[in-house]
Amino acid sequence: MRAMRPMPRAVKGLACLLGLWLLAPFVAGMVRLGDADWSGVDRAGLVRAAGVSMASAGVATLLIGLFGIPLGYVLARGRGWWTVWLGGVVQLPLALPPLAGGVLLLFLLGYGGPLGGLGLSEHFGGIVAAEMFVAAPFLIIAARSAFAAVDPVLEDVAATLGHRPGAIFRRVSLPLAWRPILAGLVLAWLRAFGEFGATVMLAYHPYSLPVFTYVAFGEAGLPAMLPVLAPTLLLAGLLMVAGHWLTRPVARGAAPRMAPLPLPATRERAEASPRHLALAIHRDLPGFTLDVTLESRTRRIAILGPSGSGKSMTLRAIAGLEDVAGQVRLDGGDLSPLPPEQRAVAYVPQGYALPAHLTVARQVTFATDCVPERAAAWMGALGLEALSGRYPAELSPGQRQRVALARALSRRRVDLVLLDEPFSALDAPLRARLRREVLAVLRGMEALTVLVTHDPAEALAMAEELVLLDGGRVIRAGPTADVFARPGSELAARLLGAEAIGDGVMLPDGRIDLGQGVGLLVRHPVGEGADLPPTGTRVRWSARPYQIRLAKDGAYPARILWRGTVRDGQRPTRLRLGDAELEILADPSCEADGACRVTIDPGCLQVWPAA
Numbered sequence: 001m002r003a004m005r006p007m008p009r010a011v012k013g014l015a016c017l018l019g020l021w022l023l024a025p026f027v028a029g030m031v032r033l034g035d036a037d038w039s040g041v042d043r044a045g046l047v048r049a050a051g052v053s054m055a056s057a058g059v060a061t062l063l064i065g066l067f068g069i070p071l072g073y074v075l076a077r078g079r080g081w082w083t084v085w086l087g088g089v090v091q092l093p094l095a096l097p098p099l100a101g102g103v104l105l106l107f108l109l110g111y112g113g114p115l116g117g118l119g120l121s122e123h124f125g126g127i128v129a130a131e132m133f134v135a136a137p138f139l140i141i142a143a144r145s146a147f148a149a150v151d152p153v154l155e156d157v158a159a160t161l162g163h164r165p166g167a168i169f170r171r172v173s174l175p176l177a178w179r180p181i182l183a184g185l186v187l188a189w190l191r192a193f194g195e196f197g198a199t200v201m202l203a204y205h206p207y208s209l210p211v212f213t214y215v216a217f218g219e220a221g222l223p224a225m226l227p228v229l230a231p232t233l234l235l236a237g238l239l240m241v242a243g244h245w246l247t248r249p250v251a252r253g254a255a256p257r258m259a260p261l262p263l264p265a266t267r268e269r270a271e272a273s274p275r276h277l278a279l280a281i282h283r284d285l286p287g288f289t290l291d292v293t294l295e296s297r298t299r300r301i302a303i304l305g306p307s308g309s310g311k312s313m314t315l316r317a318i319a320g321l322e323d324v325a326g327q328v329r330l331d332g333g334d335l336s337p338l339p340p341e342q343r344a345v346a347y348v349p350q351g352y353a354l355p356a357h358l359t360v361a362r363q364v365t366f367a368t369d370c371v372p373e374r375a376a377a378w379m380g381a382l383g384l385e386a387l388s389g390r391y392p393a394e395l396s397p398g399q400r401q402r403v404a405l406a407r408a409l410s411r412r413r414v415d416l417v418l419l420d421e422p423f424s425a426l427d428a429p430l431r432a433r434l435r436r437e438v439l440a441v442l443r444g445m446e447a448l449t450v451l452v453t454h455d456p457a458e459a460l461a462m463a464e465e466l467v468l469l470d471g472g473r474v475i476r477a478g479p480t481a482d483v484f485a486r487p488g489s490e491l492a493a494r495l496l497g498a499e500a501i502g503d504g505v506m507l508p509d510g511r512i513d514l515g516q517g518v519g520l521l522v523r524h525p526v527g528e529g530a531d532l533p534p535t536g537t538r539v540r541w542s543a544r545p546y547q548i549r550l551a552k553d554g555a556y557p558a559r560i561l562w563r564g565t566v567r568d569g570q571r572p573t574r575l576r577l578g579d580a581e582l583e584i585l586a587d588p589s590c591e592a593d594g595a596c597r598v599t600i601d602p603g604c605l606q607v608w609p610a611a
């Protein structure tokens with residue numbers, strides 16, 4: 001459990017003062033208990049009035065809950081002027097003195113009013129109507145805040161798992177918001193139970209408990225009040241205790257048992273055929289425009305880009321969760337008109353989106369078309385079996401990420417696997433193992449995978465095609481090896497991890513003239529010399545710092561300019577190669593100094609025309 005942080009003294013002092021002020025009238029009443037006059041109390045009338053108040057408050061609260069919970073949801077999720085207007089309207093009864101509220105209700109429900117024919121005036125129904133009017137805002141405001149606190153991404157992910165809006169409301173939004181809503185219902189009942197002003201205007205008869213108290217006060221004065229107040233205090237106290245009990249933390253539910261089967265990927269399967277994804281999507285936001293056009297025939301695409309470049313938005317647009325213009329086509333079929341629950345996607349969002357009220361086992365089996373055996377297999381493969389009864393709050397970020405992965409991959413039918421940084425919270429060995437396992441499963445699936453990542457190595461390991469995004473636009477796309485070899489711009493090269501960058505001029509034999517007689521050999525993955533910038537073009541080139549190695553028999557002469565201290569088993573070393581100065585990570589055991597030779601694999605070089 002989290003350690004308690006000390007509270008500021010001033011805050012505690014102010015809180016206690018208000019608590020004392022609220023308690024003071026009760027103490028004052030207790031002190032006067034001895035003066036209570038029980039003789040003149042109409043006990044039968046008191047019991048009747050208490051019954052009327054309990055029943056009317058109960059009916060009013062039921063109706064308030066039935067209509068107020070949906071209204072709270074609409075206010076929390078709705079957009080536009082009418083939600084603002086509606087939000088103001090529901091607070092009006094709070095702003096009015098209850099007597100004024102009663103007068104307005106009389107205009108509506110009294111004799112001659114538009115709803116006077118209902119005959120609610122001087123009727124039990126009138127008490128309920130008055131209580132609803134004054135007590136409803138308590139529940140609506142509580143429900144609106146409770147729903148607003150539910151992360152909309154949880155609802156989005158539930159939609160991608162096949163749940164329709166009604167089911168999402170019942171299975172995600174309502175359970176997550178339930179405890180504050182229950183507290184709102186208790187408050188509404190208490191307010192309805194104690195309601196006097198509006199009731200006395202609309203329905204003086206039959207006596208509710210507050211009206212009975214008022215009448216008794218008028219007839220017998222203060223000494224008769226204590227016996228009359230006793231049931232009020234008792235009932236209110238009982239309800240508060242019941243409310244506290246109802247809103248206590250819920251007990252842990254038992255996890256369903258599942259018999260694990262081997263993962264689909266462990267069965268030998270040939271890699272499925274490529275799929276055709278065509279994107280032409282556009283979205284204008286204040287300060288950001290997403291404009292992605294992309295055509296790809298492959299099985300696994302990685303989207304790489306700096307933070308805020310639109311990677312997640314693109315993924316969400318493919319899932320149908322983003323309000324974009326344009327089209328998302330898969331194998332020629334237009335997905336754009338389909339809601340997320342009909343797009344057959346396995347979506348792993350960045351924040352994992354695990355509803356707090358479901359155990360790990362229930363999270364993993366949450367999809368409408370979950371295959372329980374597959375879920376069990378994934379739980380085993382991802383090391384989640386021992387955690388199956390835990391709630392998300394009891395998991396580490398890495399464990400939550402694994403649950404989100406298992407949930408997405410346990411669906412029966414998946415056309416698109418959409419992974420938003422699915423391995424980012426995992427430690428390096430687990431990340432490497434999971435990458436391998438997930439890749440093996442993806443190879444065996446018919447689905448097309450779109451992976452969002454910051455990690456060029458992950459993109460290289462997992463994707464056949466690579467898309468580089470910057471500022472909401474595609475700056476380079478193509479086969480992964482091709483994009484790595486020809487990033488096309490310095491920005492793209494840096495996104496791919498280029499750090500050692502030099503200049504040169506293309507020579508006719510597929511080499512780059514680095515100056516001082518050094519001709520750097522470049523091999524294009526598609527074929528020797530193919531698709532290289534034309535001879536004479538000024539180019540920039542790069543390699544990763546660890547891809548330039550000091551070696552006695554290296555192909556190129558170089559000069560060491562500076563050697564740093566060993567860090568993480570490598571020594572940062574600056575050297576001159578031709579006219580370029582490069583920083584590399586050298587093997588610390590290498591003692592070379594001054595003149596040296598280096599080797600660079602021609603296949604790892606990235607080349608692009610200088611701007």
Ligand SMILES: Nc1ncnc2c1ncn2[C@@H]1O[C@H](COP(=O)(O)OP(=O)(O)OP(=O)(O)O)[C@@H](O)[C@H]1O
Pocket residue numbers: 285286287288305306307308309310311312313314350
């Ligand atoms: N409601 C909004 N109004 C204005 N801009 C928005 C809104 N929502 C998102 N953005 C902007 O859209 C851009 C793309 O967001 P997105 O989440 O797709 O980025 P990303 O590339 O996934 O970033 P990261 O790698 O940090 O997750 C960001 O620059 C963000 O500031």
